[in-house]
Amino acid sequence: MTPQKLVERLRSRGEKYIALHLRYEKDMLSFTGCTYGLTKIESEELRIMRENTNHWKVKKINSSEQRMEGLCPLTPGEVGIFLEALGYPSSTVIYIAAGEIYGGESHLQELRSRFPNIVSKEALATEEELRPFAAHATQTAALDYIISVESDVFVPSHSGNMARVVEGHRRFLGHRKTINPDRKGLVELFDKLENGEVNEDSLPELVQQMHRNRQGGPRKRKGAASGIKGRARFKTEESFYQNPYPECICRSK
Template identity: 75%
Template sequence: MANPRPSSHRLLRSRLLPPPSISCYVLVLLAFSAFIFLFSQRQITVVDRNPSDESFEDLKERLWGSASGYGYRPCVKRTQKYAAPQKWNRYLTVRSNGGLNQMRTGICDMVAVARLMNATLVIPQLDKRSFWQDTSTFSDIFDESHFINSQEGDVHIVRELPKELESAPRARKHFTSWSGASYYEEMSQLWKDYQVIHVPKSDSRLANNDLPIDIQRLRCRAMYHSLRFSNPIERLGKKLVERLKSHGQYIALHLRFEKDMLSFTGCTYGLNDMEAEELRIMREITNHWKLKDINSTEQRLGGFCPLTPKEVGIFLKALGYPSSTWIYVAAGEIYGGETYLSDLRSRFPNLVFKETLATKEELKDFSSHSSQTAAIDYIISVESDVFVPSYTGNMARAVEGHRRFLGHRKTINPDRKGLVELFDMIDRGELKEGAKLSSLVSEMHEHRQGAPRKRYGSLPGSKGRDRLRTEESFYENPFPECICLAGKH
């Protein structure tokens, strides 16, 4: 029913109000306007921090919280069936291949292999021929004495072969990838003819699953307790963590927008023709990269490309992180430098690298050794309030696993395939940055933030040894063997 029209008596009365009444109405109106202005300014500030109308505390918990480890904790104690090791007069020598984290996981695998084969492990030699051409020795990167001493009760480790065995014949053995305990029991037959077995490659020598629990827990003790970084690296890493935390909470961003990664994956989205050709040539001349002809568009649409710095900026903004957030970039040299970093920096001005966080004097002993600087990045990433990898590689997997082991610290894994669809909608003008995008991105990543879960098995349809290749890495998620609820073992 429509509202009745005002009567002529009421209209007449309103026209005859005395001047003081009009003044009161004006004053009330001005006061109300001032209140609205101040309230709107406060709301603008809150909206900048909280685009989804959450309370500030709820927003803070959503952005930074990790539910205090969900009640899970490390469990790496030996079972009652675990026998004490013997000092065997047979030796395993190892050359660890790859970058820092590929070598780290390989070394820990070799600790377990030495245990399975009843061998003494000689301190591994590190890869000096990889892409990074790093001349660092084991003791340059790791605390060698701690590594040896902390393995007492598990594996006997020595710094070098006994002199009488230096010229002895050796079995050079490429152990089969992702092998189980029974395989290494068979390989123990080699001891009948040799006292020394040399392993030219250490990466992925052990299966992710179906190993005895004591072997799995040994891998965790080796990775998270024994293989500690050298004192100089530990000191600088912790010092830089303290500098970051002095500004509040921070994100560690593993930004894999580096020349070697873009060339290897064939991802050229956002690059110019000259840069794309440079990456293609690099891929052609790198012998051990078997895939040469790659369709960059298909790679990106399939979610197989690292996010670009611009895409990372859009992603973090959509999740709700304010522009004042401190972001530490854990990476090597970013391809294209400031040309491709400028958009990310415009969204998050507090974007820092180890070169801007540390002094030249502090970095001088590490700067020419990529594995040592990567170790500094690793420490800062593990200790961050939030870790975000732009691509799933050895570093990302190792950091995520370590953070899970330490209490499921918040780790946001971007759904690259899903995000690319949204980014392309923005490019086509079908979607704008704002509340709608934030809602879509937040919903997409609700269950991609490092909460406890069992390790993924192989991909559907995979067969034979390829099935083992597709399993989630043990070091990416050591649950359930090395992580359990408080009070359980």
């Protein structure tokens, strides 16, 4: 079985599809300290995991502050509201490019209720076809990577190495549509919606305006912050792998 075969199977379900890099995985939530929408038992499980993971240096994290600063992965429910506000119909095929979703179907249902055509690797391939990949996390991730690069739209719910490299690869292939959620702005909107400060009918216009320039269009790579020198500048400049424009993208005369 090849990744291209899985892409063909995906397209047979609806021709076009969104690849959603849904970072709602146990290790990601534990590492970032993000517990919004989780039960007390789930939150405690994540806290214990963080405490017991020696190479994670930060142990005490304020989950609310993390979320308000846009440092948490969007929840499956928030992704559903986001995609719906962008105008995608409920019939849209969504491929979940991620590992096991924390809480399983109990949390994924929040997204599935809006977009029932959710597809995973396990739904596209047989157990026998996936067996050679099962013992190799990097090979499983490679499947998600290729399917994400080939998708009609790529949406990462959180920044990370894979999301950045997929975005850069898609730019290299012609600035394929990649929607980077403004997590900080969205959280503020979602909270206002929940508190009745924003009307549900006005949400699509607000979300679309917020993301008008966050859809993978051509733009030069952002440099380091002014006044920063040496190795520290690498932390403030945009990664070449995320945006190889203009050096590695040909432009017609």
